[in-house]
Amino acid sequence: MSETLSSFIHAVEGFSEAIGKERNLKLHFAIGSFVLLISYVLELTANELLWLIFAVFSVIGMELLNTLVESIMDLYEIKPHPTVKFVKDVAAGIVLWYSLFAVVVGVIVLGRAMFGWSQSVGKLIALIFVLLFPTVSLIWRVVSSWRKRR
Numbered sequence: 001m002s003e004t005l006s007s008f009i010h011a012v013e014g015f016s017e018a019i020g021k022e023r024n025l026k027l028h029f030a031i032g033s034f035v036l037l038i039s040y041v042l043e044l045t046a047n048e049l050l051w052l053i054f055a056v057f058s059v060i061g062m063e064l065l066n067t068l069v070e071s072i073m074d075l076y077e078i079k080p081h082p083t084v085k086f087v088k089d090v091a092a093g094i095v096l097w098y099s100l101f102a103v104v105v106g107v108i109v110l111g112r113a114m115f116g117w118s119q120s121v122g123k124l125i126a127l128i129f130v131l132l133f134p135t136v137s138l139i140w141r142v143v144s145s146w147r148k149r150r
Contacts, residue, residue, distance in 0.1 A: 004045050015064075018064055018067050021067075022063070022067050024095070024133060025060070025063045025064065025067065028059050028060050028063050028099075029060060030150050032056035032057075032059065035052060035106060035110070036052065036055060036056060036066070036113075038110065039052055039110075042113040042114065043111070043113060044109065044113055046149055048109040048112075051108075051109055052105060052106070052109055052110075054105075055101060055102035055105040055106065056102065058098050058101065058102065059095065059098050059099050059101075059102045062094050062095045062098040063095050064089065065094070065124070066091040066092055066095045068093065069087060069088065069091040070088050070091060073087055073088055097133075100129045100133065103125070103129075104122055104125055104126045104129065105122075107121060107122045108121075108122030108123075
């Protein structure tokens with residue numbers, strides 16, 4: 001067997017194992033598949049379709065990366081450690097951020113195609129996510145820190 005074919009087989013094995021083990025990966029695949037199936041019955045431009053595909057693939061790719069990071073951290077974590085928690089939380093945060101990006105893309109593309117929404121709706125949601133998400137995250141951190149001290 002060639003080295004290239006062997007590498008491909010290992011990649012497929014890793015991919016299928018991740019799908020089998022990770023609930024969130026299954027969820028992202030289900031949502032992504034649903035979105036892409038809907039795109040076939042809608043009149044979308046080539047650019048709109050590419051943005052949807054990019055958003056779906058990005059979220060799934062980030063979830064795979066998150067799975068990898070968590071697995072590596074679990075492998076080396078003997079007892080709970082704040083750095084390991086931080087790394088895992090940041091990896092999960094990356095998935096969340098890309099998921100928010102996918103929602104914005106979906107609102108812009110599918111909102112126009114299904115409901116006749118203007119791009120302003122998507123811009124507003126993007127602005128809300130970019131402004132509100134970090135603000136809520138900081139408030140969450142302050143409240144959590146305050147509760148731990150009590």
